[in-house]
Amino acid sequence: MREEAGRVVLRGRLQLTEGGTAVLELGDSLLLFDVGPPPPPEDTWVEISVEPDRVELHPYQL
Numbered sequence: 001m002r003e004e005a006g007r008v009v010l011r012g013r014l015q016l017t018e019g020g021t022a023v024l025e026l027g028d029s030l031l032l033f034d035v036g037p038p039p040p041p042e043d044t045w046v047e048i049s050v051e052p053d054r055v056e057l058h059p060y061q062l
Contacts, residue, residue, distance in 0.1 A: 001026060008055050011047045014040055024048070032060060 002009050012026040016039060024031040024046070040046065 003052075004049070006052070007049045008052050009047060009049045012045070014044055014046045016040070016042050 001011075010024065010026055010031070012024045012031075014033075015023050015025070016035070017023060020035055020039075022033045022035045022040070024033060
């Protein structure tokens with residue numbers, strides 16, 4: 001995770017799960033994402049760039 005040109009940038013390996021979500025492996029951390037159609041390829045490297053005020057953190061218990 002880094003800041004670049006005023007945006008938050010996440011880069012990691014994305015893996016699809018059953019149920020239409022995806023898990024982004026970011027170092028030792030796992031981030032859960034909702035995925036819209038069409039789904040990305042399975043087990044692919046991605047870079048996600050968002051405006052800082054669009055980043056939200058919600059607790060989730062496995």
